[in-house]
Amino acid sequence: xxxxxxxxGSFDPFTKGHEDIVLRGVKMFDEVIIAIGVNSQKKRTFxxxxxxxxxxxxxxxxxxxxxxxxxxxxxxLAKKIGANYILRGLRNTIDFEYENTIAQAxxxxxxxxxxxxxxxxxxxxxxxxxxxxELYKYGEDVSQLIPYKLP
Ligand code: ADP
Numbered sequence: 001x002x003x004x005x006x007x008x009g010s011f012d013p014f015t016k017g018h019e020d021i022v023l024r025g026v027k028m029f030d031e032v033i034i035a036i037g038v039n040s041q042k043k044r045t046f047x048x049x050x051x052x053x054x055x056x057x058x059x060x061x062x063x064x065x066x067x068x069x070x071x072x073x074x075x076x077l078a079k080k081i082g083a084n085y086i087l088r089g090l091r092n093t094i095d096f097e098y099e100n101t102i103a104q105a106x107x108x109x110x111x112x113x114x115x116x117x118x119x120x121x122x123x124x125x126x127x128x129x130x131x132x133x134e135l136y137k138y139g140e141d142v143s144q145l146i147p148y149k150l151p
Contacts, residue, residue, distance in 0.1 A: 005029040005085040005116065008074045011036050013046040014055050015132055017124035019147045021089040024118055026062055029085065034059075035077060036069045045133050046150075054148040075109035086115040091125045 005025055011018060011034070018034075025032045034055055038048045048069045059065035070077045078086060086106060088099055103115035127145050135142050136150070143149070 001084075002031065002082075003029045003085065004031045004033065004081070004083040005087040006033050006035055006074065006078050006081070006083040007087040008035045008037055008070075008077075010044075010129060011051050011055070012044045012129050013132055013146060013150075014051055014058070014148075015124075015127045015129060015145055016147055017089060017091075017120060017127040019058060020121050020124050021087060021118050022059065022065060025087045025116075026064060028116070029064075029087075031064050031066065032087065033081065033083060034065065034067045035074070036067070037074070038069050038071045040071065045136070050151075058147045073109065075106040075113055078106075078113055079110045084112055084114060086113060088115060088117050089120050090117045091120045091128075 005028070007022060007025060009018065022032055022034060036048050036051055052067050052069060055067045059067075074086065078084070086103070088103075090096055090099060099115070099117065106113050106115060132142050132145050
């Protein structure tokens with residue numbers, strides 16, 4: 001059976017930390033699907049359309065990486081597209097506490113779903129979408145923190 005991993009997130013914006021998780025995931029799975037969670041009630045700084053294009057471009061040389069948007073439960077999406085793995089990054093214990101609950105809830109919804117955690121590379125562990133958004137808002141150069149150019 002093909003090993004398909006779903007890498008879900010808000011990706012507002014997608015960062016070099018996320019890129020690192022995908023590049024490591026590519027070595028472990030037959031396919032990695034980056035799924036941008038869109039919530040129509042929640043305003044984004046970087047639009048989902050922009051993010052799809054930027055991420056697609058980032059992985060243009062990786063035929064096993066795909067990018068989609070979704071607005072439903074992650075476990076439902078995983079089942080629908082035949083992904084048996086969820087890929088997530090862990091930066092610290094705060095991530096762990098949060099991810100632990102989510103992973104268990106996902107498994108409750110879809111029993112065959114395994115969440116695989118990759119520990120962040122130290123170079124990227126301080127990077128978060130929140131930090132990038134904050135720096136960007138105040139005109140700081142964020143080009144070293146993201147793998148594509150902002151408009
Ligand atoms: P969410 O809103 O679902 O937490 P994010 O877009 O913030 O989504 O993050 C998606 C995933 O990427 C999460 O598993 C998060 O822990 C991981 N992640 C975020 N930043 C980094 C980083 N710098 N290095 C590795 N993983 C990261």
